[in-house]
Amino acid sequence: TRILPIAAADEPILHQPARAVTDLSDPAIQRLLDDMLATLQAANGVGIAAPQVFAPLRIIIAASRPNPRYPDAPLMEPVVMVNPQILWQSAETCTGWEGCLSVPGLRSPLARSARLRVRYLTRRGDSVEADYEGFIARIIQHECDHLDGILFVERVE
Numbered sequence: 222t223r224i225l226p227i228a229a230a231d232e233p234i235l236h237q238p239a240r241a242v243t244d245l246s247d248p249a250i251q252r253l254l255d256d257m258l259a260t261l262q263a264a265n266g267v268g269i270a271a272p273q274v275f276a277p278l279r280i281i282i283a284a285s286r287p288n289p290r291y292p293d294a295p296l297m298e299p300v301v302m303v304n305p306q307i308l309w310q311s312a313e314t315c316t317g318w319e320g321c322l323s324v325p326g327l328r329s330p331l332a333r334s335a336r337l338r339v340r341y342l343t344r345r346g347d348s349v350e351a352d353y354e355g356f357i358a359r360i361i362q363h364e365c366d367h368l369d370g371i372l373f374v375e376r377v378e
């Protein structure tokens with residue numbers, strides 16, 4: 222397992238759409254998932270997307286945990302989502318702080334849908350549909366933006 226370099230905001234890979242994963246049994250994909258997890262934990266983040274470690278693939282990891290800005294954030298097992306699709310998101314929004322490992326030192330409040338339904342493949346290839354709300358829903362929206370080449374700073378009013 223390796224800690225991977227994290228792309229800075231000016232890297233082109235962060236401004237282009239990522240490609241769907243077609244072969245989850247590829248050992249290189251399974252290794253990437255392990256490396257993304259190690260990189261996320263080393264960076265003390267609560268989420269990460271494959272383009273941030275220079276892999277133009279539709280893979281995200283959400284790993285909410287209590288932190289100074291979200292003391293009541295749920296502590297969750299990191300969830301790996303391959304080819305995530307947001308099936309539904311609430312019109313109702315909530316505003317909260319966001320940061321980005323690719324934009325170090327910048328934090329900004331941002332409105333996101335309060336609830337969403339996501340369909341994704343687990344790292345073993347099982348298709349899952351799940352509902353999320355609050356801080357975890359925020360992380361998933363932030364990470365899915367990365368898969369479409371969108372940084373949170375582009376959404377700040």
Ligand SMILES: O=C(CSC(=O)[C@H](Cc1ccccc1)CC(F)(F)F)c1ccccc1
Nearest residue numbers: 265266267268269290319320321322360363
């Ligand atoms: O742990 C961080 C560092 S930034 C972070 O973890 C990003 C994820 C994130 C943090 C906060 C809100 C939404 C997403 C990671 C990124 F860039 F890869 F997506 C944090 C920042 C602000 C509020 C709470 C926590």
Ligand SMILES: [Zn+2]
Nearest residue numbers: 320321322323
């Ligand atoms: Zn980010």
